[in-house]
Amino acid sequence: MGEVTLEAERLTKWYGNIIGINDVNMRIGGGIHGLLGVNGSGKSTLIKIITGMMRQSKGSIRVLGEEPWDNPRLRRRIGYCPEGPSMYDELTGEEFLLRKALYHGLSMSEALAEVKRIAEEVELTDFVARKLKGYSRGMRQRLKFANALLLDPELLVLDEPLNGTDPFARLRMMEVIRERARGGAHVLFASHILFEVEELTENVIVLHKGTLLAEGRIWEIRALMDKVPLKIFFRTDQPYELSEALLAFQEVEGIFKHPSGVVAHVRRPLEFYPKFQRYILEERPGVEEFYPLDESLENLFSYLLKGAGT
Amino acid sequence: MSTLNVFLRSLWLKYSQELKRPRSFFMGIFFAAAPLIFLTAVLKWGEVTDVEDFAVGYFLFLYGGMSVLFFSIVMGIGLYQREVDGGTVPYMLEVPLKRYQIHFSRYISAVMFQMTFVVPSLLISHLALLKWWGDKIGEGGGLPLLLIMTIGGIFAYTAIFTLLSLTIPKPLLVSFMYGLFWEYLVGISTLRMKSLTVMYYLKSLTIRSIMKGGTYIGGEKLAGAADSSYALILASVVFLLLGAIVLSVKNFEKI
Numbered sequence: 001m002g003e004v005t006l007e008a009e010r011l012t013k014w015y016g017n018i019i020g021i022n023d024v025n026m027r028i029g030g031g032i033h034g035l036l037g038v039n040g041s042g043k044s045t046l047i048k049i050i051t052g053m054m055r056q057s058k059g060s061i062r063v064l065g066e067e068p069w070d071n072p073r074l075r076r077r078i079g080y081c082p083e084g085p086s087m088y089d090e091l092t093g094e095e096f097l098l099r100k101a102l103y104h105g106l107s108m109s110e111a112l113a114e115v116k117r118i119a120e121e122v123e124l125t126d127f128v129a130r131k132l133k134g135y136s137r138g139m140r141q142r143l144k145f146a147n148a149l150l151l152d153p154e155l156l157v158l159d160e161p162l163n164g165t166d167p168f169a170r171l172r173m174m175e176v177i178r179e180r181a182r183g184g185a186h187v188l189f190a191s192h193i194l195f196e197v198e199e200l201t202e203n204v205i206v207l208h209k210g211t212l213l214a215e216g217r218i219w220e221i222r223a224l225m226d227k228v229p230l231k232i233f234f235r236t237d238q239p240y241e242l243s244e245a246l247l248a249f250q251e252v253e254g255i256f257k258h259p260s261g262v263v264a265h266v267r268r269p270l271e272f273y274p275k276f277q278r279y280i281l282e283e284r285p286g287v288e289e290f291y292p293l294d295e296s297l298e299n300l301f302s303y304l305l306k307g308a309g310t
Numbered sequence: 311m312s313t314l315n316v317f318l319r320s321l322w323l324k325y326s327q328e329l330k331r332p333r334s335f336f337m338g339i340f341f342a343a344a345p346l347i348f349l350t351a352v353l354k355w356g357e358v359t360d361v362e363d364f365a366v367g368y369f370l371f372l373y374g375g376m377s378v379l380f381f382s383i384v385m386g387i388g389l390y391q392r393e394v395d396g397g398t399v400p401y402m403l404e405v406p407l408k409r410y411q412i413h414f415s416r417y418i419s420a421v422m423f424q425m426t427f428v429v430p431s432l433l434i435s436h437l438a439l440l441k442w443w444g445d446k447i448g449e450g451g452g453l454p455l456l457l458i459m460t461i462g463g464i465f466a467y468t469a470i471f472t473l474l475s476l477t478i479p480k481p482l483l484v485s486f487m488y489g490l491f492w493e494y495l496v497g498i499s500t501l502r503m504k505s506l507t508v509m510y511y512l513k514s515l516t517i518r519s520i521m522k523g524g525t526y527i528g529g530e531k532l533a534g535a536a537d538s539s540y541a542l543i544l545a546s547v548v549f550l551l552l553g554a555i556v557l558s559v560k561n562f563e564k565i
Contacts, residue, residue: 015563053400054561070558072406080404086397090331099327102319103405147401 003030005155005186006050010059013045020045022210023059028188032181034197035190037207043190044083046207047159050188051080064155076104079148083159083190085140093119093128093135093143100150114150122146123172137164138289145173149180156180156187162196166288167280174199193291195273229253230269235261235288242285249275263293313407317415320405324419329426334385338427341381345372349435353442361446365439365520369456370498373435374512377428378463379493383485385420386471390557391481399562410554417472417550424464432460447520455519455535459512462542466508469549476556500530508545511538 006028013020021042037043048054049061052068052075061067066074088096094115101111119125122142127135135143145161156177162170177200181187191197197204206214236242239262243255246264251272254265266272269292280287328334349368358364393402405412436453474488475481497509504510514533533541 051400053403054563055559070409072408075404075406080400082397082400084397088327088396088398088401091327095327095330099323099401100404102323103316105316 003186004028004062004065005030005033006061006063006188008059008061011046011049011056011061012058013042013049013054014057019210021049021207024207024210024212026205026212026215028203028205030186031203032177032187032189032201034201034204035188035207036192036194036197036204037190037213038192040209041192041207042210043192043207044159045210047080047083047157047188047190051078051157076151077154079150079153079156081144081148081156081158081161083163085137085164087132087135087140087143089131089133092131093124093139096132096143097128097147097150100147104151106151118146118149121149121176123169138166138169141165142169142173145176149176152180152183152185154185156185156189158187159190160192161189162191162193163291164289167277167290170196171277171281195270195292198270229265229267231293232264232266232269232290233258233261233293234264234290236286237288238286242287245279245283245285251275261288313411316405316407317411320407320412321415321419321422324416325422328419328423334388334423337381337384338423341377341424342427342431345377345435346431348372349438353438361443362521365443365447366517368435368439369432369459369520370513370516373428373432373456373460374463374509374516375494377431378424378460378512379467379489379509381424381428382464382467383471383482383489385424386468387475387482387485389416389420389468389472390475394562403562409558409560413472413554413557414550417468417553420472421464421468424468425461428460428464429457432456452519455515458535458539458542459515459519462515462539462546463508463512465546466542466549469546469553470508473549473553473556476553476560505533508542511541514538 004027006026008024008026011024011026012022024042024046035043035046045054049056050063050068052071055069063074064077068074091099097115097118098111101114102108106114115128116125119128122145124139124142124146127139127143132140132143141161141164145158148156148158148161158177162173165173174196177187177189187200189197189200204214205212234242234246239257243262246252246255246262249266249272251266251268252264253267256263256265276290279285345368349372352358352364352368393399402416403409403412405415407415433453436456439447471481471485474485478484493507493509496504497507498504498513511533515535515538517532518535518538
């Protein structure tokens with residue numbers, strides 16, 4: 001392994017009596033790395049430690065060769081996109097981005113130019129003058145992502161950045177991540193959706209119940225994933241039309257109604273995802289977002305856990 | 311860019327962000343306007359028999375007790391609690407400063423924000439009272455002591471309440487209880503432990519500012535103007551440093 005982006009040794013975090021992450025050892029190099037795990041697996045805890053938001057209870061960690069806790073120098077080198085949708089609703093998108101650009105030493109004119117460049121990159125230019133209060137979940141995600149990209153940090157730490165984004169924004173954001181990685185940035189991309197991670201990288205770290213379950217074994221997870229049917233949720237206001245369209249895919253075994261869309265039982269999901277993505281781009285069937293439901297991922301990771309003999 | 315520059319930018323950005331927040335802005339307007347509305351009503355329709363006593367009560371309760379104490383509670387608690395509740399801690403901590411420096415810059419911005427509203431209001435009130443009863447009030451230290459009372463009170467209370475917001479659960483409720491029962495009831499009482507409240511020093515400064523020779527009904531013992539100022543500075547520094555230490559080690563686990 002050449003350059004080491006992140007190095008953790010016996011990293012442990014307790015929340016009172018509850019363990020957040022347990023005795024994690026890892027050493028990852030440059031490029032894009034996926035951090036995979038269901039909600040509550042410890043991904044966000046690990047990310048908060050990496051970004052210096054939280055201090056570990058035990059063990060050590062070095063990010064880009066530095067200790068992350070209370071380290072302003074490292075903060076300049078990391079672009080962090082947190083998980084939640086919360087932001088400062090009293091600000092406009094532009095003001096929100098300007099804050100970081102100004103904190104990091106740009107003059108007002110340089111900061112405005114940087115904000116404009118990033119807003120164009122993530123296709124937010126039409127919205128940045130609006131107050132954040134009126135932003136949809138997807139727009140917030142894109143703005144947070146833009147905030148992380150500002151000033152071209154060496155390491156991008158993205159915690160579920162694609163949650164709540166529409167399929168078109170998702171594609172654009174993935175493209176930007178790839179471009180940044182090609183430009184030399186390191187990316188740590190946390191997600192509970194294997195399909196998203198798989199589109200970006202084959203380097204995967206799997207966390208489950210706070211422990212490091214697998215590292216760099218995406219093929220094994222892929223093989224398993226094709227055996228385990230997934231329940232995928234599709235948010236749409238046209239459930240009948242979408243159900244009809246979904247049933248035309250041979251991987252879809254059944255459709256169930258959901259208050260805000262439909263849920264499909266999908267076999268061989270990794271074959272289904274690219275096909276469905278193409279279908280969205282061509283037919284525009286009014287799908288706001290789609291993602292696998294956690295219970296099926298929970299099953300997947302339980303299988304993986306048994307397979308690993310842990 | 312130097313740390314001082316980042317610090318000043320962070321302070322200014324937090325201050326201007328607060329001004330853009332409608333709830334904070336209206337709160338500021340309320341705490342600035344309420345005393346003025348009360349004073350206008352009294353001067354227009356009320357009857358004031360003891361001018362000095364009225365002026366002391368007016369500045370002590372409407373500025374020291376309300377605009378300073380309660381505005382500081384809202385702003386001091388909000389400084390961190392709002393970030394925790396709103397899930398914006400990662401953005402608060404993305405400033406490239408050490409955590410203790412982040413605390414100082416946020417604290418000063420909160421103090422500046424309160425002063426923006428309360429100090430002009432106090433000046434208008436003082437000018438109005440001077441115009442009406444100029445020969446009957448202001449024989450003591452006059453305006454400088456009232457300003458020390460207001461600004462010193464804001465510094466001290468904001469430091470106390472930011473510390474509370476970092477250290478205890480339900481800080482807003484606890485702070486209101488603390489404000490009402492400890493600062494209000496004990497601070498203006500004749501109990502000896504009143505000297506452990508900030509309100510006692512605000513009261514001493516107000517009385518010394520308005521009353522001839524700093525005497526007060528009942529011959530109550532007051533703190534001297536210099537002692538009061540030192541007490542306010544001491545409280546501000548101690549609680550500010552404690553807040554900085556707490557923020558430096560605090561894990562925001564609900565982020």
